[in-house]
Amino acid sequence: MLSLKSLSVACALGTTVLMGCTTHSADLKNTEKPSKTSVTLQSHHWELQQALTAHSAPDNQWKVPSSNEGSARAIGLNFSADQRINVDRLCNSIMGSYSTQGEQIKISRLAATMMACSNTALMQLEQNVAQQLPKAKTWKITDGPAPILELKFEGGASWQLKGTPTHETLYGNSQRIFLEVAPQKVACSHPLTPNAQCMRVREIQYNGQGIKQSVGEWQNYYGSIEGYQHQAGVRNVLRIKRFTRDQVPADASKYIDVLDMAVESEIVR
Structure with missing residues (x-):
């Protein structure tokens, strides 16, 4: 054992x-739910839809490699009200803290759980994500039926993430x-x-x-x-x-x- x-x-x-x-x-x-809430970093779960280089070209290094189950997935971000950030959809759970001031965002150095994965490409992506997120400089949400969060990093690269309401928002x-x-x-x-x-x-x-x-x-x-x-x-x-x-x-x-x-x-x- x-x-x-x-x-x-x-x-x-x-x-x-x-x-x-x-x-x-x-x-x-479960308590009474609000009938309508505005879209915030905390109200939605954010799933990476597109990553762009500093020259606005597609950056495919952030795609999650296929698993043995063959199910498609993408990098997911969660921002809690007590200013914790959690990255999911990878192997380990990656965690840290964040703060915002206007459109500026600062993400701390991230820590991860220590579960080993058989998919070496997934493990490498996980390490790259943990190194990339603390480089985030600005954030902006475009509201709509499917809101979009844009994170811009030092050097000019950017991520566009689609939002879906969190369970806390819904229930x-x-x-x-x-x-x-x-x-x-x-x-x-x-x-x-x-x-x-x-x-x-x-x-x-x-x-x-x-x-x-x-x-x-x-x-x-x-x-x-x-x-x-x-x-x-x-x-x-x-x-x-x-x-x-x-x-x-x-x-x-x-x-x-x-x-x-x-x-x-x-x-x-």
């Missing part, structure tokens, strides 16, 4: 304030929960998917000091956790942001679970 712990449990539980810990929504049940505050995910999926009954395979999960409760208080029963998990890709043979403890829908679509859960961070990862042989 090989243990691969990328960040301390204390950081994940919020019992200690450490550089590099990700942020989370208030640990409250309000989230509840923080911890789920342990078993290393193997199991056969399960699903009305829409023949021969379905489900994750097995159980909820873990911690106290304010980060000490485990209770562990729930194993259950089949019929949906998906946004931002989480299950790997056979890997046991994970995940910190989850759970949002509650006001209007639940047919054959859907009233909850939307979003990966906040992996607390523990362990290869089970």
